[in-house]
Amino acid sequence: MEHIDKTRLRRNDVIFIAALLAVVAIAGACLYFLRGEGNTVTVTVDGEVYATYSLAVDRVEDIHTGKDGLNRLVIKDGKAWVETASCPDGICAAHKPIHREGESIVCLPNKVVITVSTADSGNQPDIVV
Amino acid sequence: MQNKGKDTAFLGLCVALALGLAYIEVLMPPLLAAVPGIKMGLPNIILIFLLYRRGVASAATVSLLRIVLVTLLFGNTMAFLYSLAGGVLSMAVMVLLKKLNFLSVTGVSVAGGVTHNAGQILMAMWLMNTAELGYYLIVLAVTGTIAGLLIGLCGALLIRRIPNRW
Numbered sequence: 001m002e003h004i005d006k007t008r009l010r011r012n013d014v015i016f017i018a019a020l021l022a023v024v025a026i027a028g029a030c031l032y033f034l035r036g037e038g039n040t041v042t043v044t045v046d047g048e049v050y051a052t053y054s055l056a057v058d059r060v061e062d063i064h065t066g067k068d069g070l071n072r073l074v075i076k077d078g079k080a081w082v083e084t085a086s087c088p089d090g091i092c093a094a095h096k097p098i099h100r101e102g103e104s105i106v107c108l109p110n111k112v113v114i115t116v117s118t119a120d121s122g123n124q125p126d127i128v129v
Numbered sequence: 130m131q132n133k134g135k136d137t138a139f140l141g142l143c144v145a146l147a148l149g150l151a152y153i154e155v156l157m158p159p160l161l162a163a164v165p166g167i168k169m170g171l172p173n174i175i176l177i178f179l180l181y182r183r184g185v186a187s188a189a190t191v192s193l194l195r196i197v198l199v200t201l202l203f204g205n206t207m208a209f210l211y212s213l214a215g216g217v218l219s220m221a222v223m224v225l226l227k228k229l230n231f232l233s234v235t236g237v238s239v240a241g242g243v244t245h246n247a248g249q250i251l252m253a254m255w256l257m258n259t260a261e262l263g264y265y266l267i268v269l270a271v272t273g274t275i276a277g278l279l280i281g282l283c284g285a286l287l288i289r290r291i292p293n294r295w
């Protein structure tokens with residue numbers, strides 16, 4: 001039986017790592033470039049749809065969750081972002097405005113997810129609860 | 130010659146080292162701001178060493194003890210479940226790849242790093258009921274590869290340099 005020193009880097013390792021990174025790069029590129037501009041945002045709270053808003057209409061909405069959870073969603077110039085939030089980490093409020101299809105802002109403490117999607121043209125919802 | 134007492138003492142030392150590395154991770158800024166509690170897996174360096182020197186049982190034992198102790202010392206339940214998912218998945222993948230024998234320590238470690246991160250984010254997706262976190266898999270696959278590579282190179286060095294009686 002031939003003996004291979006397992007502590008030495010082998011050509012297989014390099015091929016494996018290169019293949020792994022190639023798959024990740026392709027998947028990342030697809031996710032990024034195949035996303036078009038979205039026209040609606042869907043807000044879910046704890047997995048349940050809370051509301052759907054059109055990105056074409058500027059508005060400010062307070063999303064109330066639980067006892068005193070609050071995320072203030074702002075939609076302006078076709079982009080959506082969280083202006084203020086009650087969560088301790090403030091990560092959702094620090095997130096950059098979203099507008100591409102599939103982009104999302106997640107607030108784990110309040111279990112709020114805001115996702116951009118594309119609704120069929122013609123019946124763009126202004127607000128559907 | 131190995132004896133049982135010495136074996137236990139050695140594994141205890143490994144748990145302590147893994148805890149030290151885990152503590153360094155706690156001090157570092159979060160890997161993923163959006164999902165706090167996800168770690169890059171520095172203690173894997175100990176697990177890689179154990180996996181090749183002492184076998185699956187020792188590596189898995191130290192891994193589980195480390196996860197439980199980190200939670201008791203400075204973790205929360207969320208972080209515990211993330212660590213557990215990442216730890217179990219990466220250990221399973223590393224054991225399998227080691228058996229298949231077509232990669233060196235470094236390649237096995239890279240696979241472990243990526244699956245460690247994947248396990249954590251999959252657990253977060255399941256707990257939070259938010260598939261949107263899946264996008265972070267891409268980011269975490271890259272950081273997992275880099276971390277796994279560095280850990281694997283260090284691990285290989287340890288396995289080569291530390292005398293066989295350990």
Ligand SMILES: [Zn+2]
Nearest residue numbers: 085087092107
């Ligand atoms: Zn938040």
